[in-house]
Each structure stands twice: as structure tokens, then as C-alpha cells.
Amino acid sequence: MEFMKIQHVSIAGAGNLAWHLALAFRECGITIREVTNRNRIAGKELADRVNARFVDSPSNLDPAADMILIAVSDNAIHEVASSIRNAGNTLLVHTSGSTGIEVLREASSNTGVFYPLQTFRKGTYVAFRNVPVCVEAINRQDEESLLDLGRMLSDTVMRINSEDRKMLHLAAVFASNFPNYMYSIAEEILKTNDLPFSLLGSLIRQTAAGAEGGDVFTRQTGPAIREDKNILETHLQLLKNHPDYQRIYNLISQSIIQHKEKDVKL
Amino acid sequence: MEFMKIQHVSIAGAGNLAWHLALAFRECGITIREVTNRNRIAGKELADRVNARFVDSPSNLDPAADMILIAVSDNAIHEVASSIRNAGNTLLVHTSGSTGIEVLREASSNTGVFYPLQTFRKGTYVAFRNVPVCVEAINRQDEESLLDLGRMLSDTVMRINSEDRKMLHLAAVFASNFPNYMYSIAEEILKTNDLPFSLLGSLIRQTAAGAEGGDVFTRQTGPAIREDKNILETHLQLLKNHPDYQRIYNLISQSIIQHKEKDVKL
Numbered sequence: 163m164e165f166m167k168i169q170h171v172s173i174a175g176a177g178n179l180a181w182h183l184a185l186a187f188r189e190c191g192i193t194i195r196e197v198t199n200r201n202r203i204a205g206k207e208l209a210d211r212v213n214a215r216f217v218d219s220p221s222n223l224d225p226a227a228d229m230i231l232i233a234v235s236d237n238a239i240h241e242v243a244s245s246i247r248n249a250g251n252t253l254l255v256h257t258s259g260s261t262g263i264e265v266l267r268e269a270s271s272n273t274g275v276f277y278p279l280q281t282f283r284k285g286t287y288v289a290f291r292n293v294p295v296c297v298e299a300i301n302r303q304d305e306e307s308l309l310d311l312g313r314m315l316s317d318t319v320m321r322i323n324s325e326d327r328k329m330l331h332l333a334a335v336f337a338s339n340f341p342n343y344m345y346s347i348a349e350e351i352l353k354t355n356d357l358p359f360s361l362l363g364s365l366i367r368q369t370a371a372g373a374e375g376g377d378v379f380t381r382q383t384g385p386a387i388r389e390d391k392n393i394l395e396t397h398l399q400l401l402k403n404h405p406d407y408q409r410i411y412n413l414i415s416q417s418i419i420q421h422k423e424k425d426v427k428l
Numbered sequence: 429m430e431f432m433k434i435q436h437v438s439i440a441g442a443g444n445l446a447w448h449l450a451l452a453f454r455e456c457g458i459t460i461r462e463v464t465n466r467n468r469i470a471g472k473e474l475a476d477r478v479n480a481r482f483v484d485s486p487s488n489l490d491p492a493a494d495m496i497l498i499a500v501s502d503n504a505i506h507e508v509a510s511s512i513r514n515a516g517n518t519l520l521v522h523t524s525g526s527t528g529i530e531v532l533r534e535a536s537s538n539t540g541v542f543y544p545l546q547t548f549r550k551g552t553y554v555a556f557r558n559v560p561v562c563v564e565a566i567n568r569q570d571e572e573s574l575l576d577l578g579r580m581l582s583d584t585v586m587r588i589n590s591e592d593r594k595m596l597h598l599a600a601v602f603a604s605n606f607p608n609y610m611y612s613i614a615e616e617i618l619k620t621n622d623l624p625f626s627l628l629g630s631l632i633r634q635t636a637a638g639a640e641g642g643d644v645f646t647r648q649t650g651p652a653i654r655e656d657k658n659i660l661e662t663h664l665q666l667l668k669n670h671p672d673y674q675r676i677y678n679l680i681s682q683s684i685i686q687h688k689e690k691d692v693k694l
Binding site (some may be wrong): 343347409 | 595622
């Protein structure tokens, strides 16, 4: 299928994701024409970094770019899209996991989503080739353009509709945000007792690597899956000064036990 | 300090940990003399594998070994230790994170703990050199013997008393068992929607690797730390058919938000 090769991109936003995408696009030879951002300092910094022009409002973006990428917080997508004037046929794309494509409907007739499934932090290198990119577009040609753009960056590029993308984002919260918080609780427990968090490094890595093959619940170890009531009781007791961690420990452990019993019944 | 070099070991237990330790000891040139286990088939299998004699009860273990290692479930340690007759001065050691050294008190005057901080599954290779080993003993010479034994297996060997070891085990539940359950929930969400779990591999690995440096809470990303109420609401709605996952999602998210506000106040 014939499609437009995306070569000139303008970006609204200068947060972590905007920053990483802008740099990754540049590495693939794509020109960043303009950057706009509510915070001028951050916006100019990114514009300078990628040799782009800074414009002070989305309404001043030149609609002649092949694509305008809206990489702002979910709550701001609609407002930014609405203020892009004369977008007309310009391909307007957002980068959010949990926002449907329809948020862009009023702003352009050609819209899409370009969602990299990874958490991004400024100053941390991301090997983009390993980051799955999920793509959606209202019309087929734009979809091809976004798939092509995705393949320039990553080895894994998939068409995913808005409904599935929301599910994927929800799963990513469980697979990444919540484990990170669990690590943080572990770190706090150790710090309080003057024990080095580095002791847990091998365990954390090994557990993450073990998930690779799927069927993760069969790999569950620990006192909950063994239904070891003495240890569960001891652990709740040790957490007596942290009622919130105590509740988390108890709820997750009970859920593991119930999940096990459900599995056995099937 | 002069200490006895541990060269001949007998083992009570044939579960995952007993199995991995027995093989690791053998690789270091240590002789496994005898194996005992309640389940005879599993016990004999391990004994055969490491060229040891199988004995049908702990009471028949030859107390002439340098060390008798009790690698059984926490609830059974006391019973197994009590039934080892004539232990007298034999170094009696258990491998439990959450059981104090005092559980062995009545069985021998020389007791210790040898606790490798890792989850073990049969048939899964473990690079023991990366597994921290925590050691405790009632008397100094035995402690030196166990430290020496630990160093034969691992690059990280530490003296840790029973109280700290319990904290370490609790932290390990948060760092490993709970993240694994989070992965398992993510996998279930994706499966239900015919999406491949492999999409999350890079994210899971990257999050685990990111914990390496400590200060993990500063790396927290996602809707909870951004206090993005719309997405939190959307996610709870998507989980409406999984009330237990909904409760976990809500409790962890609220805890992240509270933790953030506490950090800001400090």
C-alpha cells in the first residue's frame, strides 16, 4: 500500500516521553521542525537539543509538518489538539495509553496514536529497539505511515485499537508501576533496619527474568502460596508500624491464596 | 581465627532449596554423606543424584558429618532437629529466613543458619555466585566455618542475626513474591483480551534493572504518582469483573499517593 513516509515532525510537549521520542526520531534521520510547550524553558531546551524552532503556542504550529505529535499529559491532549488551528488534513497523533483516538476527532480528519510501551525518565537511556510501539490510525494510509515510523525505532510494532491499548496500559501498571512500589517498600524496610538494599538485586532481577516465559503464577513462591500461616502472621507483626504496608501485604497474600485455590478447582 | 573447614555434609530435606544447595556443595568439592527426607522417593532421588546414602529418618543420620543441614519447611524444622539423636556437638544448621536460630537450641550445642537469599525452583539453574548468603551461628568458630562455606558458593556472604534475617525475608517477599504476583495479574489481563504477555517483557526487565541503584521511589511512574484521577477511575472500571484485583489496584495506588504526599512534606 502506498503511504506517506513521515520525515518532518512537530511536537507538542517537552516531558519525558516527548524528549525521548524527539531524540529517537532524530537518530533515525527525521527532522523535528517545531516544538511547543506550556513551560517555555523546557520547550526551548528540547527545541535547541533537536535543532527545532520553538513556538509559544500549539495554535502557532505550522500545519505543513507530516505529523504533529501531541506528547502531553492525558488531561491536556484535548485542549492542545483543539488549539492547533488549520490542522485540516495534518496527521495529528497522540502518545497516550489510556486515551482513545477519538479525543483528536474534532481537531483533524487524519488522526492516530503512537504509544511506546515503556516508562521514560529524563536522562535515562532507553534502548528503543526493545520498546514495543502500539499504533492506531483512523485511516489505513496513516496507519501504514505510523507502522513504518514505528519500525524505524523499534523491533516490535503492532496495530492496537484504543480499547486494547487501555487494557495494555492497565496491565503495564501491574507489570511495572506496582512492582516498582513493592521494591520501594522493600528498600524502606531494609533501610529502617540498616540493611543494604543491594542484597535484593539478584532476587529482583531473577524474578523479572523468570516472568519472560509466561505462565507466571506457576512460578509463585513465598509464604502466601505455601499458605504458611505462621510466617504470614510474623510478617504482619513485623509491619505493625506501617499499617498501610500491612494492609498491602495482607490483601496481596489473601489474593494469592484465593488464586491458588481457584486454580486447584479448575 | 582457626575454624573447621566443612567438607562432609548431611542433608535433611529434598525440596527445592535442599536440591540446589546439595548440587552447589558438590560442585565445590564437598561430600554429601547422607540425605534424609519424609518422602522417600524424592529423598532417594536427591541422594542418588549427589552420590549420598539415603537414610529413612533424621534419627538415623550419622552425627559424624561436619554439618547437618536442615532444609525443610519452616514448620518442620523443630521436629526434624529434635529427632536427630546424638547430635551432641555436630553443627546443626537450618536454612530458613523467618525462623530464629533458637529453634535448634535443644538439639545441639553448635547451631547455625545458612540462608541463601533467592527463590529456588527445581530444574531452574541458579547462578549461586550472585546469590547473597546470610550466615549466623551460636559460636564464633562455627560462624567462621559457615562464612567459609558461603564464600565457596557465593560472592556475597554476610553475618546476619535472626532478627535482621526476618526483616530481610519480609523485604524479599515485597521484592520478589509480590512483583511476581503483579506480573501474573498483568498476564491474566492481557490473556483475557488476546494480547501477548511478551509485550511487557522489556518493561518488566527495565523496571527491575532500574531498582538496582536504590532510591526506588524516585523512579515511580504511572497514574498513581501523577495523581491522574481520570485514569485511576478508568482502570478501576476496567477491572470491574475482578473485584480482588480492583481492591489491590486501589490500595496500592492510594498508598503511592500517600507516600508521595509524605515525601513532599518532609
